[in-house]
Amino acid sequence: MNANPLLAPAAVLVLWSLIVLFWLVLTRFPAFAKAGIKVGNSPRGARYADVEKDMPAGVNWVSHNYTHLMEQPTLFYAVIAILVLAGDTHTINLMLAWGYTGLRIAHSLWQCLVNVVAVRVVLFTLSTLCLLALAIHAVMLTLH
Numbered sequence: 001m002n003a004n005p006l007l008a009p010a011a012v013l014v015l016w017s018l019i020v021l022f023w024l025v026l027t028r029f030p031a032f033a034k035a036g037i038k039v040g041n042s043p044r045g046a047r048y049a050d051v052e053k054d055m056p057a058g059v060n061w062v063s064h065n066y067t068h069l070m071e072q073p074t075l076f077y078a079v080i081a082i083l084v085l086a087g088d089t090h091t092i093n094l095m096l097a098w099g100y101t102g103l104r105i106a107h108s109l110w111q112c113l114v115n116v117v118a119v120r121v122v123l124f125t126l127s128t129l130c131l132l133a134l135a136i137h138a139v140m141l142t143l144h
Contacts, residue, residue, distance in 0.1 A: 006088060009097040010080040016105050017069040023112065024066045031059045058112075065111045069104070076100055076131055082138040093137055096130045103127035 028048075032039060035054045052060055076097075083093055107123040110116070 004084045004088070005094050006080050006084050006097055009094075009101040010077055013069075013073055013076065013101045013104060016101075016108065017066070017073070020062065020066045020069055020108055020112070024062050027059045027062050028055070031055050057115075061115050062112045065108050068111070069108065072128070072131070073104060076104075076134070079131065079134045079138050082142060083134070086138070086141045088137070088141055090137070093134060096134050096137075100127050100130040100134070103130065 029039075032051070035051070037051055037054070048063060052063075055063075080097060103123050103126050107120060107127060110123060111120055
């Protein structure tokens, strides 16, 4: 069985999200130790937001980006699933899917390492336009 090529950019973005999760852990827990925060002694119901103000900006940038990867990309995964289930084989959608994935990875790297908001907005907007085009194509394909 040959997998639909549209699944590859979605799979890459899932893998990237897990890489950012590990990046988060590798930055967050040393920052906790440096700030004297003992996770095992945290009060019941404690959340990262409770200590975020005590963390270095770079640690928060990675944390915020991981959250971003759990937000809009869920729509991307749904659109890819719809296109694949509908039997889509259009090259434009494959290019848009790779564009979305590449732009989201670039957005992650920019936010986690540099975090100049004006550049992040451009990367986010471009990726959103890719997602919008994919969603429109999914609607068109499924209505026919």
